[in-house]
Amino acid sequence: MEALYGRQIVMTKEDQDTLDCTYQSRRGLFIDSKITCQRCGSHFSKEIARLPTQDYYCPYCIQFGRITSQSYLVSQEEKENPPRLVTFTWQEMLTPAQQEVSCNVLSNFQQHKHSLIWAVTGSGKTEMIFAVLRYCLQNGGRAAIASPRIDVCRELYPRINEVFPKENTLLLYGNSNEIYRYNALTICTTHQLFHFYHAFDLLIIDEIDAFPYEGDKRLAFAQKNALKKNGKYVYLSATPPTHLLRSLKETFCIEKLPVRFHKRPLVVPQLIWYENWKYCYQSNWKIKKFIFYLKKLLQDNNVLVFCPSIYYMQKLYTKVGEFFHSSEIECVSAQDKYREEKVQRMRKGEYRILFCTTILERGVTFDHISVIIMGANHNIFSKSVLVQIAGRVDRKGAYHYGQVLFFYNQQTQAIGEACDEIKRMNRLAKESLFV
Structure with a gap:
């Protein structure tokens, strides 16, 4: 059975x-x-x-x-599966920096060690797990890639399917259309791990620091149950919190990569004081500053506008709609049943401006994009969230002058730490042997 x-x-x-x-x-x-x-x-x-x-x-x-x-x-205890041939169709090349991390992670797995890939946003973390995935599957193992975010799982699924086309990969999340079936390769939300027990030889947790996984003891318990007794973890994060690094110090091999695959530095946020950002949607005078910067960014790129709440996003979206054609702007949140369609349309360039909540802070890639964070001092924007949002800019392709703007009216520790971390990673990248 x-x-x-x-x-x-x-x-x-x-x-x-x-x-x-x-x-x-x-x-x-x-x-x-x-x-x-x-x-x-x-x-x-x-x-x-x-x-x-x-x-x-x-x-x-x-x-x-x-x-x-x-x-x-x-x-039921899983049967032993023999080694087999795995179809692997990826034809691109890893950079030397990516190759070193990929080889180290594979070696760690072969030596029965856990790994953390600590790599900046846009470094190509997904490509760096292909080798260890392939090795696990070829040796009869069962593997899963889990993420706290549904949107990350949806982004990963076609990419993994393209690289491992004959694996009949299973995609599982709360309202997914697929019914569970036994298979060797699964992509799922971390909540789906509650249904597994001693299932995986390799369990990759993408965005290990993301909400709602971070700090949830129940999800951590489910993750441990899902791994086979001799199974191994690979964690992926661009912004691992200090307490996580401390807890992994003795049991994980930490593979650090400060260089993006295109070797350009992370975009450093511009801090812009905006006294009335909270109420800027209330009048043309208060919104004037926002519209000025928005139009300036639109000269080179489309724009993602991150908002601290759905209520605020909808108010701002409505007000900005007075200055742009309705076909140019849209808004999206976790409550939006058309969110996947809207993200795809933004990716195709059908919208110029997309207002969003932190739902798009990680795991999604857009070409020709700049970013605005409204109220970067709001407590929902932690250091890791700010770094992740900034990392949406200049992820791939040719350089298009993408910018990151933090509108704020109070200096916070998170803003300072986020800017410091981005600058520190850029310094490390510059000093790296691979640049």
Whole structure:
């Protein structure tokens, strides 16, 4: 029964009696003085999770289906798969810097070591994992690339499919159209890892520092469950937080790359004081400064305008619509059911201006783009978010004078640290042997 290989499915005792294969069964909830959920690792008191039947349930992972004290997590030990031929069609060349990181990560995996690829935005992290993916698959292994962001998974899927065209790659996220099937290569959101148990020989976590993964103990628990006992991690990040680097120091090989593949430096943000940014949509006078800079950027590139909230984005979008033709501008957020279509249309150049929330802070690439952050001092814009947003500019192709503007009315630690990190990475890149 391949559907159980490396999966954990919630079943009752009666459900298990209908299975015609060997399987492993674990209690869904471990009950002692407190209750521990075996699916998400949460600990909680009996008082907050008692059902009218006097059974208990886990309130923390209920979005994946209710698990109670009468439930079991059923899985099946995966069969050993022999080495095989893997079709690999990528014809491009890695830069010397990328090649060194790629070789190191492959060597680490072969020596049963975990890796962190700490590489600046636009350095080509995806291309640097091709070698270790190919090796894992060729040796009968099972691999997954997981990201906290649905949009990152959607971006990765066609790229991986193109490079490994015969792998029948599976794409899984909350509302995806695909039904689970057993396969060797999976791309999924980190939340989908709750459904796996001892499944992967290689688990690549892209954007390890991104919300909602960062700081979520339940997602970290799911990730550990999804890895085989002898499996290995490869983490990818352009902005790993200090606490993560400290926690990985003894157990991970850290492969650092400060150079973008085209060898141009990261674009350093321009800090522009804007006293009325919060209320600039209220009058033509208050919006005047924004319109001036926006038109200036549009002379060379299209523009992404990052906003601190959906409410603010919609207000700003409506006001700016008074100055531009409706066909030139659009807005998008995580609540937008047409967000994938809008991003594709922006990528094709059908819009000149796209207002967005932090949904587009990472994992997406646009040609000929400049960036504005409205209210860079807002607390939603952490150091890593600011660095990631700045990294949307000049990612590929010829140089097109892309700029990054931080509009702010209060200096914050995040703004200072983001600018310092970008400048520091540029210095490291300049000093690198590969430049």
